[in-house]
Amino acid sequence: MSILEVENLSVSFKSYTDGFKEINHKVISSLSVALEAGEILAVVGASGSGKSLLAHAILGILPSNASISGSIKYKDEELTAARLATLRGKELALVPQSVNFLDPLMRVGSQVRTAANGGDAVSAQRKVFERYHLGKEVENMYPFQLSGGMARRTLLSTAMVSGAKVIIADEPTPGLDPVVIKEALSNFREFADNGCAVMLITHDIESALQIADKIAVFYAGTTVEIASVKDFVGKGEAIRHPYTKALWRALPQNEFIPIPGSQPHPSSLPSGCLFAPRCEMATPECEQAQPEMRELRDGMVRCIHAT
Amino acid sequence: MIKKFPLNRKQRTLVKIIISIIFLVTVILGGVLLDEDKIVTNLSERNSAPSLEHLFGTDWLGRDMFTRTVMGLSLSIGVGLIGAIGSASIALLLGMAAATMGKMADRIISWVIDLFLSVPHLVTLILIAFTLGGGFKGIVIGLTLTHWPSLARVIRAEVMQIRSAEFVQVSQKMGKSRWWIAVHHILPHIVPQLLIGFMLLFPHVILHEAAVTFLGLGLSPHEPAIGIILSESMKYLSSGMWWLAFFPGLCLLIVVRTFDQIGENLRVLMDPTRNHD
Amino acid sequence: MKSVRMVTLLVAICLISFLLVKNSPIDPIQAYIGADMLKVGPEQREKIAEYWGLDEPVIVQFFNWGSAVLAGDLGTSMIYRQPVIEVIGERFFNSLALMLSAWLLSGVVGFVMGVVAAMKKGTWIDRIIKWYCFTLASTPTFWMGLLVLMVFAVWLGWFPIGMGVPAGVLAEDVTLMDRIQHLILPVLTLSILGVANVALHTRQKLIDVMASDYVLFARARGEKGFVLFWRHGLRNVALPAITLQFAAFSELFGGAVLAEQVFSYPGLGQATVEAGLRGDVPLLLGLVIFSTIFVFVGNLLADLSYRVLDPRTREVRK
Numbered sequence A: 001m002s003i004l005e006v007e008n009l010s011v012s013f014k015s016y017t018d019g020f021k022e023i024n025h026k027v028i029s030s031l032s033v034a035l036e037a038g039e040i041l042a043v044v045g046a047s048g049s050g051k052s053l054l055a056h057a058i059l060g061i062l063p064s065n066a067s068i069s070g071s072i073k074y075k076d077e078e079l080t081a082a083r084l085a086t087l088r089g090k091e092l093a094l095v096p097q098s099v100n101f102l103d104p105l106m107r108v109g110s111q112v113r114t115a116a117n118g119g120d121a122v123s124a125q126r127k128v129f130e131r132y133h134l135g136k137e138v139e140n141m142y143p144f145q146l147s148g149g150m151a152r153r154t155l156l157s158t159a160m161v162s163g164a165k166v167i168i169a170d171e172p173t174p175g176l177d178p179v180v181i182k183e184a185l186s187n188f189r190e191f192a193d194n195g196c197a198v199m200l201i202t203h204d205i206e207s208a209l210q211i212a213d214k215i216a217v218f219y220a221g222t223t224v225e226i227a228s229v230k231d232f233v234g235k236g237e238a239i240r241h242p243y244t245k246a247l248w249r250a251l252p253q254n255e256f257i258p259i260p261g262s263q264p265h266p267s268s269l270p271s272g273c274l275f276a277p278r279c280e281m282a283t284p285e286c287e288q289a290q291p292e293m294r295e296l297r298d299g300m301v302r303c304i305h306a307t
Numbered sequence B: 001m002i003k004k005f006p007l008n009r010k011q012r013t014l015v016k017i018i019i020s021i022i023f024l025v026t027v028i029l030g031g032v033l034l035d036e037d038k039i040v041t042n043l044s045e046r047n048s049a050p051s052l053e054h055l056f057g058t059d060w061l062g063r064d065m066f067t068r069t070v071m072g073l074s075l076s077i078g079v080g081l082i083g084a085i086g087s088a089s090i091a092l093l094l095g096m097a098a099a100t101m102g103k104m105a106d107r108i109i110s111w112v113i114d115l116f117l118s119v120p121h122l123v124t125l126i127l128i129a130f131t132l133g134g135g136f137k138g139i140v141i142g143l144t145l146t147h148w149p150s151l152a153r154v155i156r157a158e159v160m161q162i163r164s165a166e167f168v169q170v171s172q173k174m175g176k177s178r179w180w181i182a183v184h185h186i187l188p189h190i191v192p193q194l195l196i197g198f199m200l201l202f203p204h205v206i207l208h209e210a211a212v213t214f215l216g217l218g219l220s221p222h223e224p225a226i227g228i229i230l231s232e233s234m235k236y237l238s239s240g241m242w243w244l245a246f247f248p249g250l251c252l253l254i255v256v257r258t259f260d261q262i263g264e265n266l267r268v269l270m271d272p273t274r275n276h277d
Numbered sequence C: 001m002k003s004v005r006m007v008t009l010l011v012a013i014c015l016i017s018f019l020l021v022k023n024s025p026i027d028p029i030q031a032y033i034g035a036d037m038l039k040v041g042p043e044q045r046e047k048i049a050e051y052w053g054l055d056e057p058v059i060v061q062f063f064n065w066g067s068a069v070l071a072g073d074l075g076t077s078m079i080y081r082q083p084v085i086e087v088i089g090e091r092f093f094n095s096l097a098l099m100l101s102a103w104l105l106s107g108v109v110g111f112v113m114g115v116v117a118a119m120k121k122g123t124w125i126d127r128i129i130k131w132y133c134f135t136l137a138s139t140p141t142f143w144m145g146l147l148v149l150m151v152f153a154v155w156l157g158w159f160p161i162g163m164g165v166p167a168g169v170l171a172e173d174v175t176l177m178d179r180i181q182h183l184i185l186p187v188l189t190l191s192i193l194g195v196a197n198v199a200l201h202t203r204q205k206l207i208d209v210m211a212s213d214y215v216l217f218a219r220a221r222g223e224k225g226f227v228l229f230w231r232h233g234l235r236n237v238a239l240p241a242i243t244l245q246f247a248a249f250s251e252l253f254g255g256a257v258l259a260e261q262v263f264s265y266p267g268l269g270q271a272t273v274e275a276g277l278r279g280d281v282p283l284l285l286g287l288v289i290f291s292t293i294f295v296f297v298g299n300l301l302a303d304l305s306y307r308v309l310d311p312r313t314r315e316v317r318k
């Protein structure tokens, strides 16, 4: 059973072009992804593909000029604003992407304590700090006094003390030393094994493959493939989508071939398959319409030629 | 309601600006074209309260207050225009100089800016008015000299930012002269800032002119200035002639507010960071 | 570094004001003697000129005046026939009472208004507060003073029209109540207008803070409403507001000049206007210096409040 289900999500921003024209940038379109209890879903994709926005959309903290459509369900029930208000921070927790998400004028210890639900907040905070090798003096520091890695560990701590059922972690690992990465990732694993769920947003496919169960691949604001980790082996024969294949081949330990071209900007999306301009397998058919997400060999793919 | 106005926010802002400008032009023309006969002494209609014939009432000499007010506003806008143009020119010159003529010039100019910000504006104005013996010249020079610092800072920052931009660096490498760069790259970028700054200066200039004149150190008592009208009205306050002070001040407020609105609306139109909201 | 800058600025201001004043078309001797001018013959004029040192070159006069100022002697006010220092001292007390009350009142009320507007952004309360503030920012101070005077003193008759103390009462007999009563209307005038700046800045700042990443994250942790404001909004918005309020000493002084004039309140502002109108050079110079120092103190306090209150500067020093 899916604990969290995102279906057909679109997010767009209103803005003005140089003249007096008002336009809508669609930065996420018809995106669907589901999170099962007891599993870690890794979300990978290029910078700007909409990963952070998905996380923010789930928690209902998109900026006010964003408009959103589609459905987000938590435990099979629509996640309305009212329902979200009671769940945020209690059952759903976010590990945000950067240090800017810490209040610059509040000691980090207090910030972690405010995230704790019930029980002894102080000892909960100290325990989790110890776990992430944050010294006792850290709790009295202000965010500007933290190194990048310390800040990330603090952000992780806020989610860990909350006792949430679902953690959405937005690139929690860059800048951490391998020991801490391992600690954090095994934390997530342990967390999932206890029947909770983790959405792990990351650039780092390799470490994602080590701990995740499934991988969702984002391209230009939508999912192009959802595959089991097991499919990422050898030359990537089991992988369904051309973009995912290209990503796999681009890894240093594989063929290390970069993908030519770049992801289209939300203001100039192709009318057909979003990947068509860069796809080796593209045919005129691909430019007709955006392919639907379809099931294929126990996974999902958005490509008409995938087999 | 939104259906009735099929304009988006930017277009609505533009319409607001145009309406405001039309209003101000009407006031200026009104001051120039209004019948001067209405403000000759007319002892048979002294001290009358507002009526249909005299919208703003009459004063102790039977002069029509509406006419006096419109003429005063027109004069205020005129003086404000001169002062604001002067201030904006100084700001442009010093702001550009600070940003382009090296560290020393920058230091000196920022020191001068601090100098002007160290003394309360009104005290500076009184001092200058005193030196020049009051009157039109004193007030205009005073207004010009006191209102440029903040705009100069804005322009300095803007120019610095453009200078470090890539396209300017490229032009520099291509051996384009300072002037070429200033005219082709820098000016077009600071014109919007200058325009907005200029519009936002205006209200301050007008209010300070009225204040100094009110204190007796500005325009001479023979001019039909709002400051004069209000300071004269003080003598008649206790006799209950509220209209002498009420309407002229209210109209000054509306004019100043209109300028301020134009400035703010221009900013909404031109500032790219406000494109969302 | 900062203090060096302040000293150079102060010296420059003294020199410039001195030169300006010396070049004024107003005859200092006539200003001194006033209405008795006709009775003064040319020899007496010269004697007075010599007494004031008016026959020496301007730069020598400046140094004479400057060294006297350094020694704490600002000369004698021509209109009040009293040492300038004393005139300023007495009136500063009056003005301080006026400015301080208005400063506190407008600061607190403005801050609360800004906070309410920002937390209710887009609602009618926000619109009313915004409209009110923008309108006030365009309102001539002296006109507001006149309105207040008309409403409370003329129509309602609650307050006397003008004068810092009741006319015809000896200074010693003035009670604290008298003083307070005469203080209320000018303070009201300055406060009504003074809220605009703080309120608008606080509103904008709080809106920025509420849209910041750290407030987003706090919301993602389930914080909302008043708790959210109390934990993250207040601490991030109070400091800029305090600083702004200190940095507004210059406008405060300007406002006091106008309010004192309207309400015939015997403070520094009124003295400045008198000195300007009647050519009291020593007093005018003294007031320029004093108002400059007043502005400096404001800026200094603004800096200091940052040092003490902002952990980003405070902890670094340790």
Ligand SMILES: Nc1ncnc2c1ncn2[C@@H]1O[C@H](COP(=O)(O)OP(=O)(O)OP(=O)(O)O)[C@@H](O)[C@H]1O
Binding pocket: A013, A025, A027, A045, A046, A047, A048, A049, A050, A051, A052, A053, A054, A063, A097, A266
């Ligand atoms: N407030 C905003 N207004 C307009 N566009 C935005 C806004 N925030 C994000 N975007 C756009 O949305 C797209 C997706 O952004 P998002 O932050 O989700 O990317 P991401 O996948 O998290 O990238 P990264 O890996 O760099 O964090 C980008 O093209 C970005 O330009």
Ligand code: SF4
Binding pocket: A242, A243, A273, A274, A275, A276, A277, A279, A280, A281, A282, A283, A286, A291, A302, A303, A304, A305, A306
């Ligand atoms: S639909 Fe066509 S263009 Fe798109 S990924 Fe598949 S093959 Fe490539």
Ligand SMILES: [Mg+2]
Binding pocket: A051, A052, A053, A097, A170
């Ligand atoms: Mg991101």
